[in-house]
Amino acid sequence: MxxxxxxxxxxxxxxxxxxxRLLSQKLDELGVDYIVTREPGGSDVAEQIRKIILDAKNTSMCDECEALLYAAARIQHLKEIVEPALEKGKLVICDRYVDSSLAYQGYARGLGEEYVEKINSAAMSSFCPDLTLFLNISPKDAFARKHGADEDDRMEQLGLEFHEKVYQGYLAVAKKYPRIAAIDCSGTKYQTAEKIITLLKDRGII
Ligand SMILES: Nc1ncnc2c1ncn2[C@@H]1O[C@H](COP(=O)(O)OP(=O)(O)O)[C@@H](O)[C@H]1O
Ligand SMILES: [Mg+2]
Structure with missing residues (x-):
């Protein structure tokens, strides 16, 4: 691609x-042809799936259903939004992707990496990111920054113990895949943004 x-x-x-957002501003300045998108969601069908996944009222959802819904939203978004943009030569920036599934469903929910990799095979192979920026900060520090969890969000409501498992999952996944760069983001948002720009330049992406 x-x-x-x-x-x-x-x-x-x-x-x-x-x-x-900060990276988009920089890319605008540099005149880079890019799109910004997000998961789960990013396209009409995938945004509808997102609502089901995140709805705090869906307390009976089993872990496998959750993992499969994320995978379903992902493939729809890949085919509809990501693939056409990559084919046009655009830089695609996506807020969350398959590593979220590995950390949340694989590690924190306990479904295992193998299960999550299998149901996300397209994301793991044909649509493997050129670079993944893992913003490395503990959930405790991160929640403090945003003054607590969003009460309408089923995932945010899972408590610190769950999110600590997610964090451990991310650390494990970051060790395993060389495409993942862990960014220390304990500084100001502008310091983190600078680190990201430098890395993208070093890797020849911008
Ligand atoms: N480096 C930083 N230092 C302090 N606060 C930050 C920093 N980066 C982000 N924030 C704040 O933390 C909160 C969550 O940031 P956000 O970008 O929404 O996180 P995410 O999208 O990963 O959930 C926001 O209120 C944001 O302004
Ligand atoms: Mg966000």
């Missing part, structure tokens, strides 16, 4: 959306 694919990962409140 002609374009490059970059994903942002990390715990709730680590600063993904903030960094995607």
């Amino acid at each position: 002609k374009g490059k694919f970059i994903t942002f990962e990390g715990c709730e409140g680590c600063g993904k959306s903030t960094q995607v």
Whole structure:
């Protein structure tokens, strides 16, 4: 594929959306042809699936259903949004991707990496990111920054113990896949943004 694919990962409140916004501003300045998108969602059908996944009222959802819904939203979004943009040579920036499934469903829910990799085979192979930016901050520190969890969000409501498992999952996944760069984001959002720009330049992505 002609374009490059970059994903942002990390715990709730680590600063993904903030960094995607700051990076977009920089890319505008540089005149880079890019799109910003997000998971789960990013396309009509996938946004509808997102609502089901995140609805705090869906307390009976089993772990496998959750994992499969994420995978379903992902493949729809890949085919509808990501693939056409990459074919046009655009830089695609995605807020969350398959590593979220590995950390949340594989590790924290306990479904295992193998199960999650299998149901996300297209994301693991044909649509493997060129670079994944893992914003490395503990969930405790991240929640403190955003002043607590969102009460309407089923995933955010799972408590610190769950999110600590997610974080451990991310650390394990980051060790395993060389495409993942762990970014220390304990500094200001502008310091983190600088680190990201430097890395993208070093890797020849911008
Ligand atoms: N480096 C930072 N230092 C302090 N606060 C930050 C930093 N980065 C982000 N924030 C704040 O933390 C909160 C969560 O950031 P956000 O980008 O929404 O995280 P995410 O998208 O990963 O959940 C926001 O209120 C944001 O302004
Ligand atoms: Mg966000």
